[in-house]
Amino acid sequence: MTRYKLMLSLTAAATALTAQMMPPGGPPHPGGGGWGPGPRGGGSRIIEAGPASRTPVTGAPYSAAESTSFVEKLGDGNVISRQDQSKVYRDSQGRVRVEHTGTPPGSQTPQTRITIFDPVAGFSYVLNPADMTAVKMAVQGRRGANTPPPAPANAPQPQVEDLGTRAVNGVAATGTRTTITIPAGQIGNAQAIVVTRETWISTALKVPVQIKSSDPRFGTTDLELTGITTSEPAADLFQVPANYTVTTRGRNNGGPRMQGMRGPRR
Amino acid sequence: MDSEQSLAAAMESLRAIASGQRPPERERQRLVAEFARLHRRPAFAWSGWAAAAAIVALAAGLALRAPRPSAAADDMDGFVAVPYAAPVAPGEFLRVIRTELYVSALDRMGITVPAASTQVSAEVVLGQDGLPRAVRVIEDESN
Numbered sequence: 076m077t078r079y080k081l082m083l084s085l086t087a088a089a090t091a092l093t094a095q096m097m098p099p100g101g102p103p104h105p106g107g108g109g110w111g112p113g114p115r116g117g118g119s120r121i122i123e124a125g126p127a128s129r130t131p132v133t134g135a136p137y138s139a140a141e142s143t144s145f146v147e148k149l150g151d152g153n154v155i156s157r158q159d160q161s162k163v164y165r166d167s168q169g170r171v172r173v174e175h176t177g178t179p180p181g182s183q184t185p186q187t188r189i190t191i192f193d194p195v196a197g198f199s200y201v202l203n204p205a206d207m208t209a210v211k212m213a214v215q216g217r218r219g220a221n222t223p224p225p226a227p228a229n230a231p232q233p234q235v236e237d238l239g240t241r242a243v244n245g246v247a248a249t250g251t252r253t254t255i256t257i258p259a260g261q262i263g264n265a266q267a268i269v270v271t272r273e274t275w276i277s278t279a280l281k282v283p284v285q286i287k288s289s290d291p292r293f294g295t296t297d298l299e300l301t302g303i304t305t306s307e308p309a310a311d312l313f314q315v316p317a318n319y320t321v322t323t324r325g326r327n328n329g330g331p332r333m334q335g336m337r338g339p340r341r
Numbered sequence: 342m343d344s345e346q347s348l349a350a351a352m353e354s355l356r357a358i359a360s361g362q363r364p365p366e367r368e369r370q371r372l373v374a375e376f377a378r379l380h381r382r383p384a385f386a387w388s389g390w391a392a393a394a395a396i397v398a399l400a401a402g403l404a405l406r407a408p409r410p411s412a413a414a415d416d417m418d419g420f421v422a423v424p425y426a427a428p429v430a431p432g433e434f435l436r437v438i439r440t441e442l443y444v445s446a447l448d449r450m451g452i453t454v455p456a457a458s459t460q461v462s463a464e465v466v467l468g469q470d471g472l473p474r475a476v477r478v479i480e481d482e483s484n
Contacts, residue, residue, distance in 0.1 A: 119438050119439060119440030119441065120438060120439055120440075121436050121437070121438050122437050122438060122439050122464065123436070123437040124434065124435065124436045124437070125434070125435060126431075126432060126433065126434055126435070127429050127430065127431050127432070127433045127434075127435050128431035128432060132432070143470065143471055145471060159471070163434075171434065173434060190436075192434075233428075253427055253428065255425050255427060257424070257425045257451075261424070261425070261451070262424055262425075262450075262451030263448070263451070268425075270425055270426070270427055271427075272427035272428075272470075274430050276430055276432060277432075280432075281431070281432045282432040282433075282434075283430055283432055283433055283469060286430075286433075286469065286470045288427060288470045288472055290426070290427070290472060292449050292450060292451075293449075293472050293473070296470045296471050296472060298469060298470050298471075
C-alpha cells in the first residue's frame, strides 16, 4: 500500500526531465520497442542530479541554453522523437543550476524542474516551481587528491578517436568519438550492436557543448549547448527562494532493493 | 588510511574510469570491494550524490569491460551498470530518476531481473545525453 502511494506521488511529480524516460504518446508496449517506464506509475521524478566530476569547475562562469533531441526508430518502422530544453547556469564558485522544461506525455502543459548543485554549501536541491517545494540533499565534501591516472588495462578497449580541437557552438572544444561493439549474443542480440558517441568538451568551460550518441538499444540523441555567455550569473539563481517549502531527504529511502538483479547473460 | 580517505581515493580512480582510463583488473576489483564495504556501513557517511557519481563512474567503466564483468563486480548497492553503455565525460551533468520500467526494457539494456510482474520500480542513472548508465530495481512493498 505504501508503495502504491509512492507510485501516486511519482505520477504527480512527473516532469519534463523525466519525460526522457517517457516517449510521447504513452509508454512503450512491452516488447514493442522503447525502454521507458511501464503503465503502472505513468510517471517518474528526479531524485538526484549533479556533475559527473567531483571537482567543481571554478572561475569559469557561464550561462547557456541546452537542447536535446531524442529519436527512436521502432521495429515497425515508426519513429518516436521529442525535444527537451534547459537553461544552464554555473557561477565562479562552481555552483550549477539547471532549469529543465518540457511537456510530459499525455499532457499539454509544460512543466519545469530546477536542480541546483551547490558544492560550496554542500547541498543539492530539486525544485518544483509549480507547488513551490524543494528537496534538499547533502553533497559530499571535497578533497583535493589527484590520483595519477591508472595504467590502461590489457583487456580489449573501446575504440576511442581523438577528433582534435575546433569551434563548436561558438566556443573552442576538443572532440572524442567512442565506438563500442557489442558482440552478437552478449545481451541476447542476434547480430553485433555498434554504440557510438561523439563528445565535444569546451576547453575553457570544461562542459560538453555537443554530444551525439547512437545506441540502437535506445535510439539516437543530439545535445547542443548554445547561446553561451561567460558573464557571472545572478547569485540568487543558486539559492532556494524563501517562499519555497524545503524538505531534507536522505538517500536510502527507496525501499528494499531487488535481489538477483544481474548484468548481461552468460 | 581511514575509510573516508579510502573512499576519496576510490572516487578518484572511479572518475578516471569514467573518463575512459581504466585501472588494471586487480585494482578495479579492489576498488569495487572497497566501495561495497563502505557502502554497507550502517551509518551512511556520504551523500547520495557521491554514491550516484561513483555508481555512474563505475557503471561507465564496467560497461566497457570486455569480457563482461562478473555479477559481483557490476552489482553495487543494487545498481547494475547498463552493459556497453558509452562512458560519460567528467563535465557532464548527471541525473538519477525514480520511475517504472518494463522488464522487457531492462532486457533490452541487457539486464536481467527476477521479477514476477511485467514492470518494476527502479532508479535509473542518466547521462547528460539522457541515456541510461545504471539501474537499480526496487522491490515493490505491496507484493
